[in-house]
Ligand code: FES
């Protein structure tokens with residue numbers, strides 16, 4: 015079986031994989047990073063979203079071997095160094111942007127990628143960006159609110 | 175000022191921290207030592223006779239431990255249905271067996287034929303492809319009316335026909351209703367379909383079976399809303415394992431919406447196979463599998479007639495519904511179109527005569543069961559659509575017509591067997607008019623028209639029966655279960671508490687809200703209270719979470735147990751302070767003696783309970799732990815009014831939701847933030863049903879919408895922000911918290927709101943369109959305009 019090596023959440027990670035092993039399987043089954051979820055089999059739901067070399071990638075749509083040597087960040091790598099919630103995570107809690115929590119890791123990773131690209135997105139831009147992340151619980155209202163808050167746009171929420 | 179703790183505070187959720195950092199613990203995160211994996215080989219035809227299933231070659235493939243077929247389950251019980259419905263003629267419903275693995279016939283695409291257990295999931299899947307199955311195709315029975323036609327192919331050969339039951343309610347009213355409709359001044363008739371939906375919680379189902387040789391105990395980890403019910407159904411009816419040898423645990427569950435209430439074949443399989451193979455057996459559903467194995471929702475075809483007198487008072491209502499059961503009877507399938515639907519047909523109105531007829535039909539499709547709202551959305555949709563149509567036919571304001579017919583005096587006994595305890599439907603409608611700015615609608619309509627768009631306003635009311643349910647009542651109605659809830663409150667020596675509840679959280683936030691209640695009762699910090707749920711090993715027998723019952727029934731059980739704890743603690747405090755029990759007060763975590771300055775802290779008393787040196791041992795046992803089972807004396811009746819404004823593009827037929835507002839009366843509210851979140855989620859599912867979602871089979875029974883590329887899940891860009899309000903409160907009169915439940919309101923009230931708005935938009939453009947079936951897709955709207 016081929017071996018794959020990458021950096022995950024700042025730490026080196028190596029493991030044996032099959033050619034068909036997906037990145038999400040490698041993360042969950044080999045590295046036991048079970049925060050990355052699988053919600054579909056057609057790359058539609060975004061529950062598996064991680065960052066690979068800073069880019070938002072659906073970990074169900076890429077083989078582990080394809081990310082050889084890359085820097086991968088998962089939800090487990092998002093908190094502040096002291097373990098406290100980072101700004102986006104905190105905003106999700108403050109604004110009740112999650113219920114069952116299953117879509118949440120993907121939502122947080124997606125939000126982080128959006129804010130890197132566009133630090134002050136409008137509500138419409140947020141909704142457009144989240145097209146690849148399905149949440150069945152929240153109706154998105156509070157997710158949008160959380161992302162607006164995380165981007166320092168509390169006023170946009172107050173005006174609602 | 176909003177409260178910052180206890181009941182009424184928007185306390186942030188403690189469970190969020192683990193979900194936000196990847197530390198959630200879902201069933202698929204469980205991997206046991208020595209675990210094997212199962213892959214189910216499922217039927218790819220909707221109906222056929224199983225001629226042969228050859229597993230010999232496949233069994234030799236690498237890693238295969240064993241292949242199971244229907245034969246292995248001949249001595250195993252059938253998956254039971256939890257509710258017996260009696261037909262109009264007094265006969266019990268037709269109840270076919272539901273084997274764990276198909277026996278003799280396959281009856282829907284996805285029906286499991288064989289199960290391969292192997293060392294790895296990939297090996298199991300590879301081997302399944304090598305199984306040779308010969309099926310003799312039979313005609314698929316898909317359309318309900320064709321299924322009931324003379325000579326139709328039978329889904330179950332041993333049944334008389336494809337009719338599960340023909341239910342009439344209230345049967346004694348039938349003739350009076352017929353007469354009232356015949357003699358009415360005006361009758362409005364509407365035929366509609368409440369389309370089939372797929373619940374689609376984001377976490378697919380998972381089951382891990384385990385067996386311990388040393389004590390002969392089986393354990394099932396499963397994605398369930400009600401682990402105790404699964405233990406009872408699977409243990410007693412399917413596998414014959416007594417409860418004391420069976421543990422069922424549902425850890426973090428990624429949403430349910432009804433679809434994780436039911437006992438499924440895969441749960442029984444993993445538990446059974448683990449014992450046979452002496453190894454843990456794990457199944458993780460793929461999304462594609464979920465579409466053909468999770469029980470689906472709705473699928474009613476209805477004709478509704480509303481009779482009015484010359485003053486526009488509702489005088490009678492008659493409905494005839496065909497309800498699709500699918501190929502087998504899922505756990506609560508039979509109760510959904512009947513008791514959960516018929517009893518709600520009065521809505522918010524004082525219609526004196528109501529008759530509901532429901533024909534439940536077997537077809538070669540995936541079984542149908544409860545999905546968020548379950549029966550109540552179907553009732554509300556018909557009723558609120560027909561009222562809107564009646565208003566249009568009569569040329570009266572749809573809101574005025576509703577107000578005129580509102581029930582205004584409580585308690586109110588409906589003609590469909592339930593008694594509303596409290597409500598104020600004018601108050602929620604007034605509130606809605608304000609928060610939705612209905613006065614501003616005409617101006618907004620002009621703006622839309624200036625852009626070449628048609629704008630419509632849809633408003634409607636709803637009522638639902640929640641807090642399911644009084645056991646003696648549902649027993650009379652055919653339920654094969656009690657519907658109480660339980661809680662054990664265990665106080666530790668140093669004053670912290672653990673509440674073990676039979677209720678289950680799969681997103682609702684019990685771990686936050688339940689402690690808010692206890693904190694208020696005792697006057698301690700909510701962080702001193704821990705909630706345990708979801709594991710039959712450490713929670714009392716409870717019925718789980720569905721039907722917006724957690725706080726109304728589960729919360730009430732917790733309050734009753736906490737009251738017992740407090741009563742005992744007061745006795746201990748009285749002894750310690752040498753006072754009489756009746757003089758002891760508990761406030762802010764301090765016991766005081768009325769009229770003195772004596773006091774003891776909560777922790778002093780709890781410590782004494784476990785270190786009983788100065789303790790009335792002759793009268794009182796040591797320890798501080800109490801259990802309560804709470805059986806509600808009635809349902810609760812949340813109600814409210816919803817408004818939606820849509821824009822329709824006359825060029826393409828595309829509908830966009832521009833504004834959405836909801837005014838709900840949930841009685842008392844424990845955590846407003848969580849309540850609002852529940853309403854948001856319900857609205858999204860309701861708007862999803864109205865505009866996007868539909869589960870479609872072709873005439874051969876192939877599922878055409880089996881992935882997220884074909885089944886349109888609502889996404890962030892499909893939905894607006896919502897304005898929600900729950901300030902109108904008529905507390906429930908018969909539970910200790912005065913709460914009513916909020917989980918299903920949005921999903922119940924939203925579909926008619928959206929469809930009413932679309933019809934209003936089309937009418938405003940001069941299109942004489944009375945109805946469009948959901949989902950109101952661009953194609954359907956465009957066609958309706960032609
Ligand atoms: S699991 Fe990757 S998009 Fe759904």
Ligand code: FES
Pocket residue numbers: 111112113114115116117118148149150151152376428429681
């Ligand atoms: S919080 Fe449950 S799917 Fe988003």
